[in-house]
Amino acid sequence: MLKIKDLDAYYGESIILRKICFDVKPGQVVGLVGRNGVGKTTFLKSIMGLVATPYGEISFNDKNIIKEISYKRAKMGIGYVPQGREIFPQLTVYENLILGLEVCDGKGQIDDEIFTLFPVLKDMLSRKGGDLSGGQQQQLAIARALVSKPHILILDEPTEGIQPSIIKDIGRVIKMLKEKGNMSILLVEQYLDFVLDLADYIYIMEKGEIVEKGAIDEIDKDNIKKKMAI
Ligand SMILES: Nc1ncnc2c1ncn2[C@@H]1O[C@H](COP(=O)(O)OP(=O)(O)O)[C@@H](O)[C@H]1O
Ligand SMILES: [Mg+2]
Secondary structure, eight states: OEEEEEEEEEETTEEEEEEEEEEEOTTOEEEEEOOTTSSHHHHHHHHHTOSBOOSSEEEETTEEOTTSOHHHHHHTTEEEEOTTOOOOTTSBHHHHHHHGGGGGTTOSOOOTHHHHHOHHHHTTTTSBGGGSOHHHHHHHHHHHHHTTOOSEEEEEOTTTTOOHHHHHHHHHHHHHHHHHOSOEEEEEESOHHHHHHHOSEEEEEETTEEEEEEETTTSOHHHHHHHHHO
């Protein structure tokens, strides 16, 4: 469903990603791991059309999207939760969720399923986003991406700076979405055990390149741990 071929990405004149090839199949949870600064966020931004990608291909549901603007990509069914969450602190939880419907032209509604996945948000609808804890804000950011029912959910380090109990909740939500089977998930993480527990397939990035990949039950996990530790 998401197929990336020989993708380069630049900030200005500096090349950040080189010849990335990357596949996410329908219903799969795919992990991307790598140390700080290797280019994981840049890769996700490339998928969303937020950085320059003059060379390579990005196809989504068999359509080449590399020239589409960011908003169009979201509208096609790519849900993106950026690193650091980026919820609107001055808006209420409810208003933040409603903004997630923008990509469906404001049509549609917030399904009860959202509150099945994130019960904590139901009691907080009228609170300001900024008054939530970091973990709750992360849950809100994921919920906001889910209200438009994307075909793929892209998460950039959802466990970063978050307390263990909420990391568990987020893991549980990813498992529930995976069991439903109608959405793919691309999970970027530095928390390796979290990814190993959830992903079907994993890619390892070093200095802007994919250096290893494999199905979760075939890949050499100790080797990945070593690469992440250096
Ligand atoms: N806005 C930017 N302008 C220029 N360089 C950037 C920008 N954002 C990130 N970089 C550089 O791109 C490289 C990859 O960063 P990033 O994609 O954020 O890595 P990761 O998400 O793996 O930690 C780093 O060397 C970083 O300094
Ligand atoms: Mg990052």
